Amino acid sequence: GLKFRKLNAVTKVCSEYTTSPHTIRVFQWNILSQALGTMNDNFVRCPDEALDWNHRKYLIVEEIVEYCPDVICLQEVDHFNFLKRVLATQGYTGMFFPKPDSPCFYIDGNNGPDGCAVFFRSNKFELVRAETRILEIWKIQSNQVALLMILKVKETGEEICVVTTHLKARHSALLATLRNEQGKDLLEFVQRYAEDRPLIIAGDFNAEPSEPIYSTMLNSNQSLASAYAETNCDNSIPSATREPPYTTWKIRDEGEICHTIDYVFYSRNNLDIDSVLEFPTETDIGADRVPSLIYPSDHFSLVCDFSIRTNSCDTF
Ligand code: NDP
Ligand code: CA
Secondary structure, rough: OOEEEOOOOOOEHHHOOOOOOOOEEEEEEEOOOHHHHHOOOOOOOOOOHHOOOHHHHHHHHHHOOOOOOOOEEEEEEEOOHHHHHHHHOEEEEEEEEOOOOOOOHHHHOOOOOOOOEEEEOOOOOOEEEEEEEEEEOOOEEEEEEEEEEEEOOOOOOEEEEEEEOOOOOOHHHHHHHHHHHHHHHHHHHHHHHHOOOOOOOOOOOOOOOOOOHHHHOOOOOEEEEEEHHHHHHOOOOHHHHOOOOOOOEEEOOOEEEOOEEEEEEEEOOOEEEEOOOOOOOHHOOOOOOOOOOOOOOEEEEEEHHHHOOOOOOOOO
16 A cells, blocks of 8 residues: 555645655654564464565565665564665664564574664665664663664764664563563653654553553653554544554464554654555455465554654754
8 A cells, every 4th residue: 555644634645745854754663574574473373384584574665665665663573684684775773672582582583682782774874873772671771671872963063863663572461561661761761862853762561551551651851742543633542552463363262362552653743644554454464364475473563744843943
């Protein structure tokens, strides 16, 4: 689907999109690690061919490049060198930060650890600084990471801060607490480098909007908002109830899982969200859900068009 739209407004087509120095298109996606997807997840309704790397790799690249993003935030990357080589041909430069004890290591025939990656359009941005973080829970390092980049828009000299993360997975009250602690550590890390730059924090938070981490993100002193929630019209209801119904939809042996756990947070004082890519419908997705022969991950991609607000209200 090439449609971009505000959840109930303007439609834009990718081929009509030209990159401007005052706008940023952000692409956020948990691509599904090849090792985990084939050996760990047990997607019982997904045909084996769909998980074959030689099939999936083209679909993954296609999904990324068809939206012509300016910045690409990815999780569960265990083929970084492949993506780096392919995306370089499309004008992107990127960095990878692996999880310290990736579950991929324990899988036969793995391709190395999985981790987070950020790519940026190299004709638009210059890399000013890159920082990595092994997220801490109560001052102890966890197995989850974050990757941060300060990027300078070449044409205007404006700098932005882009961060990606993949928080601890699975469902329990304790794990929700641990994710919240990881989120607090993430925000401290971000505050150290972002300063007052326009800020984008995109990732797989493994948490529904009702979890503490969601409020932690929105109530931080970075004054963050969630891009998909903001494009959903009715601002009188809380952000959490304006999130889309799903960002992942899969069937494992224990049953069907359809919920929202991926987000693009942004600083509302210097960025405006103009439009977002809508998700495939239930009919598009099909009865066996994803991954499938036509869609290579169990998570959908989030694509957001931001404009950088230039503050004309100078103080004296
Ligand atoms: P997480 O709980 O964060 O999960 C790791 C991955 O598993 C995520 O990418 C997650 O995907 C995926 N996942 C989530 N739910 C399921 C599910 N129901 N079935 C299959 N996969 C799922 O793990 P950690 O990163 O904290 O690492 C796990 C630890 O376990 C490691 O530190 C390692 O030492 C250990 N380990 C040991 C093994 C061994 O054989 N000894 C084997 C595996 C791990 P998503 O985010 O998309 O939900
Ligand atoms: Ca996964």
